[in-house]
Amino acid sequence: MRVVEKRQILSAEEIDRTLQRVAHEIVEKSGGTKNLALIGVRRRGVPLSQRLARTIFGFSKVDIPVGTLDITLYRDDLSTVASQPVVQSTEISFPVDGRDLVVVDDVLYTGRTIRAAMNGLFDLGRPQRVRLCVLIDRGHRELPIEASFIGQTVQTSDTEIVEVRLREIDNEERVMLVDRVS
Amino acid sequence: MLQHFEDLLGIETLTREQITFILDQSKPFQEFQRHPLKKLATLRGKTVALAFFEPSTRTRISFATAAARLGADTMNLQAESSSLKKGESLLDTVRTLEAMRPDGIVIRHSSSGAADFVAERLETPVLNAGDGTHEHPTQGLLDALTIRDRLGKLDGLSVTILGDILHSRVARSNIHLLSKFGARITLCGPAMWIPRQLESLAPNVRRVTRVEEALKDADVIIVLRVQTERIHEPALAAEEYILGYQLTRERLRLARKGAPVLHPGPMIRGLEIDPDVADGPQSCVLEQVTNGLAVRMALLYHLVGGAPADAPHPAKERSNAAD
Amino acid sequence: MLLIKGARVIDPASRTDAAQDILLDGGRISKVGADASANFKENDTEVFDAKGLIVAPGFIDLHCHLREPGQEMSETIETGTRAASRGGFTAVCCMPNTQPVNDSASVTRGIVERAAAHASVRVWPIGAASVGSKGEALAEIAAMKEAGIVGVSDDGKPVATARLMRQVMDYCRSLDLPVIDHCEDPTLFAGGVMREGAASIRLGLKGIPAQSESICAGRDVELALLTEARLHIAHMSTRGALEYVRFAKKQGLRVTCEVTPHHFTLTDEDVRYDSRFKMNPPLASREDRDALIEGLADGSVDAIATDHAPHHPASKDVEFDRAPFGITGFETALSLGLSELVHKNKISLTRLVELFTTGPARVLGIERKIAAGQAADLTIFSADHAWTFRAAESASRSRNTPFDGRAFRGAPMATIVAGRIVYCRESAARAS
Numbered sequence: 001m002r003v004v005e006k007r008q009i010l011s012a013e014e015i016d017r018t019l020q021r022v023a024h025e026i027v028e029k030s031g032g033t034k035n036l037a038l039i040g041v042r043r044r045g046v047p048l049s050q051r052l053a054r055t056i057f058g059f060s061k062v063d064i065p066v067g068t069l070d071i072t073l074y075r076d077d078l079s080t081v082a083s084q085p086v087v088q089s090t091e092i093s094f095p096v097d098g099r100d101l102v103v104v105d106d107v108l109y110t111g112r113t114i115r116a117a118m119n120g121l122f123d124l125g126r127p128q129r130v131r132l133c134v135l136i137d138r139g140h141r142e143l144p145i146e147a148s149f150i151g152q153t154v155q156t157s158d159t160e161i162v163e164v165r166l167r168e169i170d171n172e173e174r175v176m177l178v179d180r181v182s
Numbered sequence: 183m184l185q186h187f188e189d190l191l192g193i194e195t196l197t198r199e200q201i202t203f204i205l206d207q208s209k210p211f212q213e214f215q216r217h218p219l220k221k222l223a224t225l226r227g228k229t230v231a232l233a234f235f236e237p238s239t240r241t242r243i244s245f246a247t248a249a250a251r252l253g254a255d256t257m258n259l260q261a262e263s264s265s266l267k268k269g270e271s272l273l274d275t276v277r278t279l280e281a282m283r284p285d286g287i288v289i290r291h292s293s294s295g296a297a298d299f300v301a302e303r304l305e306t307p308v309l310n311a312g313d314g315t316h317e318h319p320t321q322g323l324l325d326a327l328t329i330r331d332r333l334g335k336l337d338g339l340s341v342t343i344l345g346d347i348l349h350s351r352v353a354r355s356n357i358h359l360l361s362k363f364g365a366r367i368t369l370c371g372p373a374m375w376i377p378r379q380l381e382s383l384a385p386n387v388r389r390v391t392r393v394e395e396a397l398k399d400a401d402v403i404i405v406l407r408v409q410t411e412r413i414h415e416p417a418l419a420a421e422e423y424i425l426g427y428q429l430t431r432e433r434l435r436l437a438r439k440g441a442p443v444l445h446p447g448p449m450i451r452g453l454e455i456d457p458d459v460a461d462g463p464q465s466c467v468l469e470q471v472t473n474g475l476a477v478r479m480a481l482l483y484h485l486v487g488g489a490p491a492d493a494p495h496p497a498k499e500r501s502n503a504a505d
Numbered sequence: 506m507l508l509i510k511g512a513r514v515i516d517p518a519s520r521t522d523a524a525q526d527i528l529l530d531g532g533r534i535s536k537v538g539a540d541a542s543a544n545f546k547e548n549d550t551e552v553f554d555a556k557g558l559i560v561a562p563g564f565i566d567l568h569c570h571l572r573e574p575g576q577e578m579s580e581t582i583e584t585g586t587r588a589a590s591r592g593g594f595t596a597v598c599c600m601p602n603t604q605p606v607n608d609s610a611s612v613t614r615g616i617v618e619r620a621a622a623h624a625s626v627r628v629w630p631i632g633a634a635s636v637g638s639k640g641e642a643l644a645e646i647a648a649m650k651e652a653g654i655v656g657v658s659d660d661g662k663p664v665a666t667a668r669l670m671r672q673v674m675d676y677c678r679s680l681d682l683p684v685i686d687h688c689e690d691p692t693l694f695a696g697g698v699m700r701e702g703a704a705s706i707r708l709g710l711k712g713i714p715a716q717s718e719s720i721c722a723g724r725d726v727e728l729a730l731l732t733e734a735r736l737h738i739a740h741m742s743t744r745g746a747l748e749y750v751r752f753a754k755k756q757g758l759r760v761t762c763e764v765t766p767h768h769f770t771l772t773d774e775d776v777r778y779d780s781r782f783k784m785n786p787p788l789a790s791r792e793d794r795d796a797l798i799e800g801l802a803d804g805s806v807d808a809i810a811t812d813h814a815p816h817h818p819a820s821k822d823v824e825f826d827r828a829p830f831g832i833t834g835f836e837t838a839l840s841l842g843l844s845e846l847v848h849k850n851k852i853s854l855t856r857l858v859e860l861f862t863t864g865p866a867r868v869l870g871i872e873r874k875i876a877a878g879q880a881a882d883l884t885i886f887s888a889d890h891a892w893t894f895r896a897a898e899s900a901s902r903s904r905n906t907p908f909d910g911r912a913f914r915g916a917p918m919a920t921i922v923a924g925r926i927v928y929c930r931e932s933a934a935r936a937s
Contacts, residue, residue: 022307030288033197070210072210073210073214073222073224073483074222074224075221075224078224078225078487078488079226079228079488079489080489081489081490083186084483084484084488087205087207087211087480087483088210088316089210089213090210091213092214107502108412109500109501109502110500119223122219123217123220123222124217124218124219125218132321138502140500142500151371158500161502161503162502168473168478178474266771269787271822271827272823272824272827273822273823291824292826293824293825293826294708294709294778294825295708295709295710295778295824295825295826296709296824298778299778299824299825313709314709314710314826315709315710316708316709316710317709348706352710354707354709377706379701379703379705379706380706382703382706382707383703383706384706446791471581504673
């Protein structure tokens, strides 16, 4: 399937500034770093969560635990896909019970990914609280899910896609709005 | 790299890449065994038929647990209670199963080729849980995963398999798998149990009747069961076997330091394996059990999951991905 | 009267390989040669245009299973002989392992009568060596000979003991009947399902060592030395047994042997989890298969016999271990002989004809030739006709053949028994 770029949403600098701001917000609205932990949703939520943790360490000198979560096994559409997606590992080395978790992902769209992430987290234990942090909220929710920390909100149509490119994964750094071309 | 499987009938026809894929896909399921809540909804609504025509507790429970943890339902067919005892053919039993429309069939049978027989006749994905003396692919895979985790690699190893190789489907699957990764394989046991033609199964396979020679510098040791059922030909008195082939501590010292010792289970401590070795640090039997669960979950996920081949194409889901 | 015109006649007995016409009259060969077509009256003589075809004496199959009486769901004398006629056979020897076993004159008579009424080709029964083929008491061989048997065997099994085999041989020598043995050692056979070798190891199927056959063949040849009986080794599949036959022939003994088409075509490497590859004796190792072809070429092997062993489809559609042994063979025998032996330049066309005619005839102690006065049994075939064998179109009731879908060059075109055309391939149908 081909896509055509419509416009750039965030440049590399803007991504960086956004993450800096969000990191401060998280700590502020959590009343500090106590009990806090970040969970990056594969794939791009992972580097985002790691960057947030580094930024938080930068200004608070506290090492927030970071885990990675693969939601493949928790997707609700598996019985409709022709061949099974590859499962990646979930690595959460700290106990989830009683934790104040912030789930981190790149784009919030229908909300199904986050629902799956919550299912995964609750299989691991009983967190005290789960909030959501996303780089981009593009609307069109199909489930009652909201993000507490949002980098940027973008109006999109159904045929559009928000493409997030991060240096750790894509060797470039920007967020674009693209259109599907049939 | 995604691989597509329709059935899992044996290791012989798998490529190195396919095997690596399955082992890699087993890792998330290994990790999953440590979750407090071991229940997924991934295969919810799917049914896995467990057709065990041979007595088996461990493998059957392993598959049943794997299916249940993935959220699937199971249909249980056991030889003791089935009409197979009354002379119903495999074909009839299979057609009965088919009429119940499971999403996957796991089959263990005493005839070599039974899994192929079923797979040829049914569209349903078939997983071979052991057919006669032909293959036991999930055992081969879980053994490989165990070895890879212990030694950090699977390539170019010196592997010694000890016991009745002629009648062992586990040994055949191990030989096929490890040789695809360049292993040097030594088969050791009484001469009647290691016929010459075993060397033609794969490159770099040799036969040795003296256990000391076989164990020298081995990287991995796989000990096979000495079965009480009338399988060995000829049968050997226990003392004979122990004298010549029991894996004792002294004999184990001839192998490389820390060489993992695997056993498909159940072990008869004091017969094919010294109790100290069976429960010692080199013994991998407990990891093998966990890995068996992980491998079987990974296989069920890939074989049984997904839309059935004849499902209508679903309305395109909203997805923020340029696929 | 039937005139066969324009054929290439291959008659091993008279060492003929020439263009000749043959006139048949009332079940016998009337004239052979260039003048055969002279002076015939057009309106009472059918003409069969055999241009481009080969005419041989009627083929004889020394070894087949017609399953009647008792196993008619697999085959009957009627369906089996119809299949045989399509394979070019004019006479078949049916083995006694029916239900009941053909161990008495009354069962033999029953077969002969049934054949007279329903068979397309001649049926020459083989009687059991022992009562019920149980390997204990001698069967009523003399009475069966009166009723029409042409040989004796406990086929399906070996004659059980050396002691019994010796007795059978002594008795049959006095009755001038050949003793046909299915050579096998039960303790080495021991539940095996294919030839022991690399293939059986890989497939995890229980193997039968070649020595199971050769040890028994050795026993039989030693007993032939002792008794000077006529011994015929059935469906020979090993170099070991062949060597014993060679030794016996060198000693001047009347020891003969046959090889089936599947044994000179396939090997144990062809075996898959498919019961159409399961028969007894099992498919041989490559070395043994090649040795058999050498034997077919150098005369150590006397005959090709099909061991046509039909089994009702349901009984074969089971896992390999449980399937009964046996495959069909009438309709593919000649084509396999042509494609594997003649077209691959292992033997000459004349030699192939011998293996189907004078070879079997010698084993039975009869003549088979194309000459005036002989019975009008002829096999007409093409060495080149391209066709594909389809099991579903077979005249046999059974479908258990590994050659389903195989393309061939060469086929039986017409079969004549007692002067009547009992089979004619569509494309060869030319009436006068």
